[in-house]
Amino acid sequence: MTDADTDAWPGKIGRTWQESEPWLDPFKRPAKEAPNVVLVVLDDVGFAHLGCYGSNIATPNIDRLAAAGRRYTNYHTTAMCSPTRASLLTGCNHHAVGMGLIADMGTGFPGYLGQLDDRAATLPEMLTPAGYSAFAAGKWHLTRAREMTQAGPFRHWPLGRGFERFYGFLYSLVDQWHPELVRDNGFIETPRDPGYHLSEAIVDETIGMIASARAADPDRPFFAYVAFGACHSPHQAPKEYIDAYRGAFDEGWDVMRERWHQQQIALGIAPPESRLTPRNQDVQPWSELTADERRVCARHQEVFAGFLTHTDAQIGRLVDWIDARGLGDNTLVIVMSDNGASAEGGAFGHINLRRFFQYHEERLEEHLPVLDELGSDRHWNTYPAGWGHAGNTPHKWFKMQTHGGGVRDPMVIRWPARIRDGGGISHQFCHVSDLAPTILEVTGVTPPATVRGQPALPMTGTSIAYTFAAPDAPTRKQAQYFELMGNRGIWSNGWKAVTRHYEGDDYETEHWELYHVDADFSESEDVSGRYPEKLAELKALWEREAAANRVFPLDDRNISRIALSYYLEPRNTWNYGPGRIRVSAYAAPSIGNRSHRFDFDVTIDDASEGALLAVGGRPGGYGLHLIDGRLVYEYVGPGHRTVIEAQGALPPGRRTLSIVFRKTGDCQGELALLCDGAEIGRGMLNEIWRGGPAGASFCIGFANGSPVSDRYAMPGTFTGTIHGVTVEAGSDYHHDPELETHIALSED
Structure with missing residues (x-):
């Protein structure tokens, strides 16, 4: 301690302790009446999906929260997951904190960093200094993909942004049965407990974090951020939840939209004069589908409904645990969705969403034999766009668009100590950026003036705490802009201007629509021709808001942005070993659609078996394993599985086992298996992944995530000795910077 430090220290330093006066930092406590906060985030759940918002999907526990609290009918998000989460945790607009699109698509401009700006304080960074415990469980998706590796850096992982504990996943989507998991600042192996499901584990872990903290300090309030992977694809849930909906959606999405809208009117969610918007132009009328198409589409929605009801059950477990301990009265519970329902399933849904992301087509005939398996760990399925459209009833368009279908979402708040008119409905316009200021107001915490030694970015949200005691109070927010991939919108004082943008369209000439949303709940009547002055006023306001929030430059690229931030520095060789190795998918060898070679330096005996290599899983991957003394290579491609087996058992001893793939055409080639340089097996791979299977770890000596092969029991630990592996x-x-590796860009 320097003399300057001593002079500034509140105590007194003498020559001995008897001549000195000690001083310790006091325990920080918020105001005695400050509530606990539980912030529950659902993924891709549309405005109409919850039972208390009009659907026939059972959500009794969320409905129970609504009956004791408040539903919001004019709550808005950013239309996509990472931007909404960034705004939610900081109280700022998403571009202002560097998250203009998802974290995977940072482009190096201030509004598109792919991570939170260092000058933005997060809720846990503000609450923990005031005396709160802060826990996060579930989805994060606020870290650049290239930093989601064991090497870090970790400053944009949950613990680096203020949370004290974390259990969940860093990515955008994950296998619910076999997730790639992180605990605190490290990857952990996928649980192998029979019947494990991520949604259940998220609640178990949240309860455990709260319980352990309260056991040590029962007077310390907690902030729990509970971000489910549900109901983002893949849609996966226990079969009994799915089968409970058998036949429930056979009438189709057109009937359900009409029925759900009428139920919304009956519930008071939508006003009686509201109109159902026309069917989105890219959704086929249900009446025009064939019998097989209807079977497929209906089953996909049954799976989604089961997934949502199962998630609701987990929310119920968490709330019941809180209430049983006498904490419910002073715990603020917020349940919200991050954006509208999705159209990513296309016309008939997908049984393997990875094929969609890499432009490998699926045929309807592939769905029919596996309908009863959908929702299990054998598929990465998602529903058709028609059901996404129904989920956004009565609004138009979807997630990723700035019309109501993308940005107008359900939100339920319960806080018995302050919201006493249970079952009430609030119609005030509010935005996800308003929730952090709300939480700070009710907890009595003041935003910091500086963050990490820099002036803090100012919050742009408006607290909605005023609505808790006055559900009919006038809206306090004055304006809110929207932008995502060129889709733009602006709300101000009951009016909304919005444009649906398609990649490559001219920003200057495309049509802007105008809606008087105070009188037109669903944005059903474009009145731009009637009120050109109002439209011009709102467009000018959008320009000012966009400039103030770092929206520019406008960028309508989608997948092609991934190559700019996805991978580590370019490499052609990798060296691993000895022993078991696990590498994040984002740092794994990049061999998609390229010739490549693996060499394994191993010692084996007659009893050796297990996985030498396992990459990816059932949705897509490849692996090399030893079974009954024979070397077996399996490749799980788009819609097929290729198995190449060696002839005869391997001789015991120290051996070099090799995989040699020679590309012979686009997404195809010949693969040979070698032992000490001699060929022992050969076969063709006729359709391989363009960008590699990704989505799951690269494992040497065992398998993680979902199984690449059913020929061994997970984790398939290799019982020989691995001295090293080179790739x-x-x-x-194939030069395709949208789907291929960073190397295609670096060597261009």
């Missing part, structure tokens, strides 16, 4: 990748990639 070499060629330069014969």
Whole structure:
């Protein structure tokens, strides 16, 4: 301690302790009446999906929260997951904190960093200094993909942004049965407990974090951020939840939209004069589908409904645990969705969403034999766009668009100590950026003036705490802009201007629509021709808001942005070993659609078996394993599985086992298996992934995540000895910077 430090210290330093006066930092406590806060985030759940918002999907526990609290009918998000989460945790607009699109798509401009600006304080960074415990469980998706590795850096992982504990996943989506998990600042192996499901584990872990903290300090309030992977694809849930909906959606999405809208009117969610918007132009009328198409589409919605009801059950478990301990009265519970329902399933849904992301087509005939398996760990399924449209009833368009279908979402708040008119409905316009200021107001915490030694970015949200005691109070917010991939919108004092943008369209000439949303709940009547002055006023306001919030430059690219921030520095060779190795998918050898070679330096005996290599899982992957003394290679491609087996058992001893793939055409080639340089097996791979299977770890000596092969029991630990592994990748990639590797860009 320097003399300057001593002079500034509140105590007194003498020559001995008898001549000195000690001083310790006091325990920080918020105001005695400050509530606990539980912030529950659902994923891709549309405005109409919850039972208390009009659907026939059972959500009794969320409905119970609504009956004791408040539903909001004019709550808005950013239309996509990472931007909404960034705004939610900071109280700022998403571009202002560097998250203009999802974290995977940072482009190096201030509004598109792919991570939170260091000058933005997060809720846990503000609450913990005031005396709160802060826990996060579930989805994060606020870290650049290239930093989601064991090497970090970790400053944009949950613990680096203020949370004290974390259990969940860093990515955008995850296998609910076999997730790639992180605990605190490290990856952990996928649980193998029979019947494990991530939604259940998220609640178990949240309860455990709260319980352990309160056991040590029962007077310390907590902030729990509970971000489910549900109901983002893949849609996966226990079969009994799915089968409970068998036949429930056979009438189709057109009938359900009409019925759900009428139920919304009956519930008071939508006004009696509200109109159902026309069917989105890219959704086929249900009446025009064939019998098989209807079977497929209906089953996909049954799976989604089961997924949502199962998630609701977990929310019920968490709330019941809180209430049983006498904490419910002074716990603020917020349940919200991050954006509208999705259209990513296309016309008939997908049984393997990875094929959609890499432009490998699926045929309807592939769905029919596996309908009863949908929702299990054998598929990465998602529903058709028609059901996304129904989920956004009565609004138009979807997630990723700035019309109501993308940005107008359900939100339920319960806080018995302050919201006493249970079952009430609030119609005030509010935005996800308003929730952090709300939480700070009710907890009595003041936002910091500086963050990490820099002036803090100012919050732009408006607290909605005023609505708790006055559900009919006038809206306090004055304006809110929207932008995502060129889709733009602006709300101000009951009017909304919005444009639906398609990639490549001219920003200057495309049509802006105008809606008087105070009188037109669903944005059903474009009145731009009637009120050109109002439209011009709102467009000018959008320009000012966009400039103030770092929206520019406008960028309508989608998948092509991934290559700019997805991978680590370019490499052609990798060296691993000895022993078991697990590498994040984002740092794994990049061999998609390229010639490559693996060499394994191993010692085996007659009893050796297990996985030498396992990458990806059932949705897509590849692996090399030893079974009954024979070397077996399996490749799980788009819609098929290729198995190449060696002839005869391997001789015991120290051996070099090799995989040699020679590309012979786009997404195809010949693969050979070698032992000490001699060929022992050969076969063709006729359709491989363009960008690699990704989505799950690269494992040497065992398997993690979902199984690449059913020939061994997970985790398939290799019982021989691995001394080292080398990987070499060629330069014969198919140059496609949208889907291929960083190397295609670096060597251009």
